[in-house]
Amino acid sequence: MKTILSAGKSTRWFSIFFWATAAIGLSLSIAACVGARFDKPALDNATMLSDKAPALMEKATKSYNDNEAEANGVLKSLDEAYEHAAATKKNKEVAEQWRLVRDDMVKPFLTRWKEKGKLDKDFIKPAAVQVRDALTAIVRAEKAKPK
């Protein structure tokens, strides 16, 4: 009788242990799938660049040489933003957003400005709007991350 009671007790403890382990294991495996968390410095950086990059582009009616230091500063900030996003786990979409803004939008514009010396305002305006809107999309993506 004592043996039967003891066996029932150990089965119960085994069951509790089994389910507790299963619950912890499941929560850990789902937690591993969770994406990047809200990142205040990344949001601040995106907000800062969404003002700074289009403002620099609007100066392209003037000489590139006069604005070269600022252009290099914006490119450096874009490089840092990309590196930060790429180094953040589960953040590949945002990293790709930064790469597109840097490599397919801002860099080609600055290269063109450098080659031509000055650009026309009818070209600059829509190009600057594109960059502003793209960076605003990154700001929205950063804001949507779970806190």
Added chain:
Amino acid sequence: MPNKKIEEVISGLDNQIVDMVGQFVRRRKAAYEEAAIRLKNNLRDDVIRYAELLEKKKISEEDFEFLVRGRSAQLKVELLEHVSVSKSKFDLLTEDVVKLLLKTTITAIAAL
């Protein structure tokens, strides 16, 4: 059997989880359709605007091509935003599922 009881309790969550996922998928589907149409229309409108600038000789052909390529890159950035936001929402959903599962399991274990 205690594990039978827990199994029963966890199985009882299936409908709740299916409902949560169902709500999320329906919302996401509608949002994707709406966003895709909005983005496509914006792209079309902008390309027409650039073509008008070209026609009026306010920009060169090279400028026009540059702007269309830039607009296409912007579109990709905006599409990635939707993927990222949807993933974030999915993260919140999985967290809710985990919380529900943990709460129910722990309650069931405590009641044994």
